[in-house]
Amino acid sequence: MRAPVELQETSPGQYRGKFNLSMRGEWPLTIRFDAPGGKAVRLQFDLATDRAEMPIAAGGEPAGGAAGPGKMESGMPRYRAGELEVAIDIDPGTARVGDNTLLLELRGTDGQLLAGAQVQAHAEMPAMGAMPAMRAPVDLAETSPGQFRGDFNLSMRGEWPLTVTISHPQYGEKRLQFDLATDREGLAIAAGAAPVDAAGAQMAEGGADVITIDNRRRQMIGVQTGEVEKRHLVKPIRTVGRVTFDERLLSKVVLKYDAFVGDLKADYVGTQVEKGQVLFTIYSPELLAAQQEYLDSLKRARGRGTETRDDLLRAARQRLALWDMMPQEIRALEERGWPQEYIPIYAPRSGTLIKLNIADGSAARAGQTLLVVADLSRVWVEAEVFEADLDLVSAGTPADITLPYLPGREYEAQVEYVYPYLEGKSRTGRIRLTLDNPKGELKPEMYAEVSLQSDLGQRLSVPEQAIIVAGDSRVVFVDLGGGRLRPTRIETGRSAGDYVEVLAGLKAGDRVVTSGNFLIAAETRLKTGVQQW
Incomplete structure (x- = not known):
């Protein structure tokens, strides 16, 4: 966008004009006029809304001098690259399309012109789209010890960053970069050196690795x-897991003798059972013989009056107890006086039947898992954490858990346990969290999203x-x-x-x-x- 200024000469040598800025921001101002003698002059100023100053950007300098790079006897701006002092300028002062001349002087730590240096320089317009980069080499020659001069040709208008490489046995190799452009006065250091003031002091911290960007360009870039x-x-660690049973709330129903199932009352997976509820009845010749043996021992002990101290009676009772006959069942056996063929098996806890391996009339072997009852009022969430993050997770690490099928619901939990091994194929470690589940909303094998919060301090x-x-x-x-x-x-x-x-x-x-x-x-x-x- 352009904002032309309608200038009018109000009195000899004084001009005044209005211009309209359509939006806030940077509006670089360009002024062109013919100086006495017919020489064209082009000045550029940094103009921006909401900023009081309008500093000169190119084409001139404030009247009376201003802070900037110092001048050598030759009048060239000077810079310091390590212990090396460089004075550099171009002729004409504003680069143009066509032939230009680069002027350069080198001085050592003693301030004297430095001989024995190898200097190379080139200007290069960066590639733009399909147009390749263009290079303009500078044909430098040492005109006298420490002083160099060379011509170069710029084939078109635009930005031509200038690179100067200096090699010297004592000072090593220095690489300096300058901002050079046609229609813009002078050179501006971009990298590799720092300006030196008129007293010879370095104006700012610098070095071969320091770059310079003026305020106008910083604002255009958005620095x-x-x-x-x-x-x-606090490092968030996101992972996925699944809901599973709390293994501490699982109960297996296993017989210690061979038997046959009679009446199966808990006859399908998912049925709810209460602690002490009859699950099924069994018939076992071994258990029937053990009952009869107990009754015979009891009868003999009563006949001798040794019921409380008879070792055979005590052993027979212990055998029934070890085969999971409840005390009330043994008392009922004593009162009845004859063995019961089908013995009821009771639920060890309240919960849900999650495994059923028997049916009416089926055989049940000793040690076989017949039923599994799970209390789902509390469940585990097991998640996988990558090996790189595993050392950030420990028992007590807070976590938030969400489930895809319950949008908007978030469960707060803490890591309860970190398993002491890795999964070989995935190279992940497993962690465990515990959630209360009074309404049964969390069902085993559901997927869960786990967000851990690791406090790094x-x-x-x-x-x-x-x-x-x-x-x-x-x-x-x-x-x-x-x-x-x-x-x-x-x-x-x-x-x-x-x-x-x-x-x-x-x-x-x-x-x-x-x-x-x-x-x-x-x-x-x-x-x-x-x-x-």
């Missing part, structure tokens, strides 16, 4: 920052969106202030919601970029600062 600090992290962390994954590396942009950013490799730990634990590379109080990371990387070509990118 936002967040603070590195210790936060209370206070951990140094950054917002997750601040981290760029670069192969095996994790990279963040540390905001140094003044538009300067340093790509920094960090070591990360656990992630918890929107935050990631930082193990190394950052300290509390640092500010990191949380929005616009990838655009910054593309804008500044991060490979200059981070080799692994």
Whole structure:
């Protein structure tokens, strides 16, 4: 969108005009005029709604000078890359389509011109769509010790980032990047060095890994920052499980002798039974003989008057008790005086019949499970947790459980037990939670969604969106202030919601970029600062 200014000369050398901004935001202002002598001048200013200042962006500088890169005797802006001082400029001052000249001076720690350096430079327009990248090499030559000059040709208008590589036996290799564009005055350092003021002091923290993005471009990219600090992290662990029986509330009905089923009263799976209810009757020749043996022993003991101290009688009674005859049944046997052919078997607990392995008249072998009764007033939920998260889960870890067939219902629970082994094929560990089920809504074999909340405590962390994954590396942009950013490799730990634990590379109080990371990387070509990118 363009907002033209209707300028009128109100008096010699003074102009005034109105313009309309249709929305809030950045509106870079461009002014063109012919200076005395016919030379065309183009000035650019940073203009934005809700901002009082309108700083010069290109084409000139504030009257009386302004804070910025210092000037050498040659008048060129200068920068410091490690211990090396670089002065660099272009001629003409605003790059144009066609031939341009790059001027460069090198000085060492003593401030003297530095001989013996190898310098290479090129400008390159990035690829755009189907158009490949275009390179404009600079034909640099050392005109005198420490001073270089070279021509290069820009074939079209646009952005031509300039890369300068300096090699010296004493100072090593330095790689600097500058923002260069046609119709924009001068060069702006992007990475690899920091500006130096007129007194020779470095204006801001810098180095080969520091990049610079001006406020206008930061706002266009949408850069936002967040603070590195210790936060209370709670890691959610989501998994699936299934409802199953509480094994502590299961009862099996098993005989200790061979028998035959008489009248089966609990005759289908799912029937509800009460503790003490007759499930079925059985006939057993062994049990019948044991009853008769007890009655004979009882008769002899009474005849001798030794009922309370007769060992054979006591052994016969113990045998009946071990075969699960109840005390009232033994008393009834004594009163009746003859053995009962079909003995009732009672329910050991109240619950639901979940297994039935017999029918009327079927044979029942000793040790065979005939029936299984389950109390479903309390159930287990067993879930699988990935091996990587298993150390975060322990007895007492809180959890929320939902079931797909009960939308809107959520059950609160705690991990009751972590099984001490892994499932070999899935490489997961099994955990157990217990839920009350008074209404019987939770049925075994139902699927459940389990959300665990693992408390990690206070951990140094950054917002997750601040981290760029670069192969095996994790990279963040540390905001140094003044538009300067340093790509920094960090070591990360656990992630918890929107935050990631930082193990190394950052300290509390640092500010990191949380929005616009990838655009910054593309804008500044991060490979200059981070080799692994």
